[in-house]
Structure formats: C-alpha cells, structure tokens
Amino acid sequence: MAKKRRRRHDSFIEKLAAPATALAVIIVWQVAVPLSGLSEFILPTPFSIGKRLVTDFPLMMAQLSYTTFEVVAGFGLAVAIGVPLALAVFYWRPFERAVFPLMVALQTIPKVALAPLLVVYLGYGWAPKISLAFLISFFPIVISTVVGLQSLEKGLVNLVRSMGANEWQTFFKVRLPAALPSVFGGFKVAISLAVIGAIIGEYVAAERGLGYLQLQANARFDTALNFATVVVISVLGVFLYFIVAFIERKTVYRREAAK
Amino acid sequence: MSMLASGRGAAVRIVDLSKIYETRESEDVQALDRIDLDIEPGSFVAVVGPSGCGKSTLLSLLASLIPPSTGRIFIDGQEIRRPHPKVGVVFQSDMLLYWRNVLDNILLPIEIKHFNRGHYKEKAATLLSQVGLDGFENKWPSELSGGMRQRVAICRALIQEPGLLLMDEPFGALDALTREQMIMDLQAMWSRVGNTVLFITHGIDEAVFLADRVIVMSPRPGRIDLDLAIEMPRPRQWTEVHESPKFRHYVRRIREIFEAKGVLVER
Numbered sequence: 001m002a003k004k005r006r007r008r009h010d011s012f013i014e015k016l017a018a019p020a021t022a023l024a025v026i027i028v029w030q031v032a033v034p035l036s037g038l039s040e041f042i043l044p045t046p047f048s049i050g051k052r053l054v055t056d057f058p059l060m061m062a063q064l065s066y067t068t069f070e071v072v073a074g075f076g077l078a079v080a081i082g083v084p085l086a087l088a089v090f091y092w093r094p095f096e097r098a099v100f101p102l103m104v105a106l107q108t109i110p111k112v113a114l115a116p117l118l119v120v121y122l123g124y125g126w127a128p129k130i131s132l133a134f135l136i137s138f139f140p141i142v143i144s145t146v147v148g149l150q151s152l153e154k155g156l157v158n159l160v161r162s163m164g165a166n167e168w169q170t171f172f173k174v175r176l177p178a179a180l181p182s183v184f185g186g187f188k189v190a191i192s193l194a195v196i197g198a199i200i201g202e203y204v205a206a207e208r209g210l211g212y213l214q215l216q217a218n219a220r221f222d223t224a225l226n227f228a229t230v231v232v233i234s235v236l237g238v239f240l241y242f243i244v245a246f247i248e249r250k251t252v253y254r255r256e257a258a259k
Numbered sequence: 260m261s262m263l264a265s266g267r268g269a270a271v272r273i274v275d276l277s278k279i280y281e282t283r284e285s286e287d288v289q290a291l292d293r294i295d296l297d298i299e300p301g302s303f304v305a306v307v308g309p310s311g312c313g314k315s316t317l318l319s320l321l322a323s324l325i326p327p328s329t330g331r332i333f334i335d336g337q338e339i340r341r342p343h344p345k346v347g348v349v350f351q352s353d354m355l356l357y358w359r360n361v362l363d364n365i366l367l368p369i370e371i372k373h374f375n376r377g378h379y380k381e382k383a384a385t386l387l388s389q390v391g392l393d394g395f396e397n398k399w400p401s402e403l404s405g406g407m408r409q410r411v412a413i414c415r416a417l418i419q420e421p422g423l424l425l426m427d428e429p430f431g432a433l434d435a436l437t438r439e440q441m442i443m444d445l446q447a448m449w450s451r452v453g454n455t456v457l458f459i460t461h462g463i464d465e466a467v468f469l470a471d472r473v474i475v476m477s478p479r480p481g482r483i484d485l486d487l488a489i490e491m492p493r494p495r496q497w498t499e500v501h502e503s504p505k506f507r508h509y510v511r512r513i514r515e516i517f518e519a520k521g522v523l524v525e526r
Binding site: 159178 | 319322323324341342344346348350352354356358367368370371372
C-alpha cells in the first residue's frame with residue numbers, strides 16, 4: 001500500500017518536474033536581473049518580454065503570418081518533390097546509382113551558406129526564403145523515405161505476392177505502411193529545419209517576417225522585442241511540429257504497437 | 260460455403276522440376292534437381308531435410324514466388340505461372356502486419372483479391388474460435404504470444420479455403436510446449452478442412468506424427484531420397500503415437516537416410 005502510494009507520488013512529481021524547473025528558471029531570471037544591476041537593454045526580464053508580446057501582438061501576428069507561409073510553402077514543396085524522388089530512388093536502380101550518392105554528398109553542404117546566393121538569384125521577395133526552407137528540409141525527407149522503404153522485410157513482400165498482389169497493391173498494403181514511421185520521422189526533422197531556413201532567409205534580405213522584425217529590433221536596441229520574437233518563432237516551431245505529429249498519429253495506425 | 264463443408268483438397272503434380280540459383284561471384288547453386296512428385300488431393304505431405312536441401316525452394320516454386328529453371332507444376336491439372344488463388348502459405352515467422360489488428364490481418368488476402376470483406380468477417384471469427392482465439396478480432400499482433408500470432412497467420416492462410424496449404428517450418432520459431440500444442444491443433448484443423456497440405460520441416464518427429472507421407476530430401480543437389488508412406492490410424496494421439504513401435508520405426512528409417520548421407524553423424 002505504502003509502496004503504491006509512493007509510486008503515485010513519484011509519477012506526480014515526474015509530471016510536474018519539467019514545468020516546475022521552467023517556472024523556477026523564469027523566477028530566478030525575473031529576480032536576478034534587477035539584483036545584478038544588468039540593464040534591461042542587455043537582458044530584459046521575463047515580465048517585460050511578456051509585456052511586449054501583449055502590446056505588440058498585432059505586429060507579431062502580421063510578421064508571423066509571413067514567416068509561417070514561407071515555412072509551410074518550403075516544407076510542402078520539399079514533401080511534394082522529396083517523396084516522389086525517394087520513390088524513384090527506391091524503384092529505379094540506375095536512378096539510385098546516379099542520384100542517391102550525389103544527394104547524400106550534397107547534404108553535407110550547409111544550406112544556410114546558400115542564403116546570400118539565393119538572394120542574388122531570386123531577389124528579396126518570398127522566393128529565396130521558401131527556397132531555403134525547401135532546401136534545408138528536402139534532404140531529411142528524401143533520405144528517411146528511402147530508408148523507410150528499404151527497411152521492409154523481404155518476407156512481407158513474398159507474403160502479399162503469394163496472395164496474388166501486384167506491385168501497386170504491394171506498395172499500398174505493405175511498403176507504404178511499413179515506411180510511414182520513418183517517413184514521418186523525416187517530416188518532423190524537416191518541419192523544424194524549415195523554420196530555421198525561413199528565418200535565416202529573412203536575416204539575409206527581407207522586408208517582412210519574424211527574422212526581419214528581429215533585425216529591426218536589433219537596430220533599435222529593442223532587446224525586449226527581440227526576445228519576444230524569439231518566443232514567437234519558438235512557438236511557431238513547436239506548433240508546426242505538433243501538427244505533423246498529429247497527422248502522424250492519425251496516419252501511422254497504432255505506432256506504439258510496432259515493437 | 261462453409262469451410263467445414265468444403266473438404267476438398269487440390270491435386271499437385273510436379274514434373275522434372277529444377278531450380279538453379281545463379282550467383283554473380285561463385286558457382287551456381289543447384290537447389291533442386293529434377294524433382295517428380297504427385298500429391299493426392301486431401302493428403303498431408305511432410306518434406307524433411309537439412310538446411311539447404313531445397314525444401315524451401317520447393318515451397319517458393321509451388322507458391323510461384325520464384326520461377327523454375329526447368330520443369331512444370333500443375334495444381335488441379337492446371338499449370339501454374341503466377342500465384343494460384345487456391346494456394347495459401349504459412350511462413351516460418353508469422354508475418355503479421357503490425358499496423359493491422361487480428362481481423363484485418365486475416366482479411367488481407369480478401370482485400371488483395373478485391374472480394375467483399377463483409378462476407379468473410381464471420382468466417383474469420385469462426386476460424387479464430389477454431390484455433391482457440393475466440394473474440395481476438397480487435398487485438399493487435401503486439402498483444403499476442405508467438406504461438407497465438409502463428410495461429411492468426413494460419414487463419415489468414417485458411418480464410419479463402421485454399422485447396423493447397425503450404426507451410427514453411429511454421430512452428431520452427433516456437434518453444435517446445437507451444438509447438439507440441441500447435442502440432443495437435445494443426446492435425447485437428449486439417450481433419451476438419453480436408454485440404455492438401457505440404458508441410459516443410461526439419462523436425463523428423465513432427466513430420467511422422469502429422470503426415471500421410473514423408474518426403475526426405477538431401478542437399479547438393481536437392482533430391483528426393485525417400486518417399487515414405489506413414490500408415491498410422493487417425494486421429495493420432497500424441498503420447499500413444501510417440502511410444503508406438505511403428506512411429507519409432509518410421510523415425511529410424513528417416514534418420515538412417517540422414518546418417519548415410521552424412522547429415523547426421525554419431526560421435
């Protein structure tokens with residue numbers, strides 16, 4: 001009995017551990033800044049950051065909508081091009097031989113380093129941001145999709161073929177469902193990277209978006225606004241990640257039953 | 260329509276069947292060398308032999324998963340070139356799709372053939388209860404033990420009343436007790452269904468216990484060394500059969516082949 005109660009007690013503490021730690025950090029931050037005599041220009045308190053979030057809410061939302069569009073468009077393009085490309089790599093051996101090693105090699109290029117070039121070629125509008133979000137999220141999608149498709153046990157293919165399945169049915173009944181956990185693993189990495197891509201794109205050259213807002217805040221020594229924007233960018237990243245995770249839960253039927 | 264009433268097995272005729280695996284690096288492997296075999300409808304035939312004797316190749320050929328190098332296979336008088344609709348296969352591992360529950364796994368062949376799922380739901384339930392898994396339709400494969408999973412795999416193979424059931428070492432991955440139970444259950448199920456069974460195994464005891472006929476094969480190249488009729492009355496009781504002189508006589512005859520071929524060596 002006592003043991004059982006203690007276990008319930010432990011799980012209660014475990015659930016609260018992370019929020020409690022976060023709250024503690026915020027309180028220490030709030031208290032330590034005035035005590036240490038640090039200027040609010042250097043390190044604003046959580047309270048003043050929160051205040052900026054409220055007062056500049058309409059501005060934030062407007063910039064957020066631009067950035068969100070860039071992220072989603074870049075990620076969507078990466079899915080639309082990456083998944084078919086992965087299928088081609090999987091099904092067509094000469095293509096795999098010709099293209100896949102190159103793609104793996106290209107993956108080592110830090111995509112962010114291409115940002116200034118993209119501005120040269122594509123200008124100051126949507127295009128370079130979407131391109132960067134696309135480039136940075138494209139490779140994880142292709143590679144995780146190929147790996148997912150290749151991971152399938154040969155026996156399962158033989159099983160459905162012995163039932164008379166054609167390749168089309170083999171794909172939809174076995175290959176695709178078996179690959180989905182890996183595919184969504186790639187999607188989740190990719191959506192987080194796409195946010196980074198879009199923000200970097202805005203740092204390099206932009207007239208709007210959350211990255212642009214940060215540059216503006218920097219120029220005006222408005223550190224509280226800068227921090228507030230960081231919060232919004234983080235929330236955007238987490239929100240998009242959870243949307244992908246939600247679709248995954250709906251699609252990858254009972255993933256926890258996998259092992 | 261019921262599987263209890265169907266009771267018809269398919270006739271299998273294998274003529275001059277060879278399979279050569281071509282390998283890029285080393286010499287080609289002759290897995291099967293000119294096999295001839297006639298299987299009567301409704302009989303239970305076990306194929307025993309050591310690894311590499313071509314018994315799994317024989318099964319893959321019957322399931323049309325690979326093409327023969329020479330020779331022909333007839334099922335009910337019709338030469339097969341693609342997976343035959345009247346053939347069901349049970350593999351060594353259960354091969355259940357983990358993203359489908361038990362019912363959806365059993366109905367997989369029905370979906371692939373574009374039959375109406377609804378018509379087969381009741382039959383799936385009947386099959387499940389016959390293997391002692393009453394009401395397991397909505398369980399997930401991960402919730403089942405190894406023996407239960409293989410039972411589900413057997414239900415999946417039986418859902419469309421296959422005239423020929425191919426079993427590739429189906430109990431090889433199970434523990435000894437579960438395996439014993441499965442062997443007895445398979446006998447009971449087969450006596451109800453009455454289809455033709457080709458049962459591949461490396462267990463001499465289970466082959467003799469289950470089969471009407473044991474085909475003994477040896478490797479390099481895969482050939483039939485002995486075609487042994489097992490004449491013991493059915494239903495066969497586990498202890499009674501295993502203690503009978505006739506059973507031991509059959510087992511010894513098969514072992515003698517393996518000893519003569521150097522597959523089994525006394526030290």
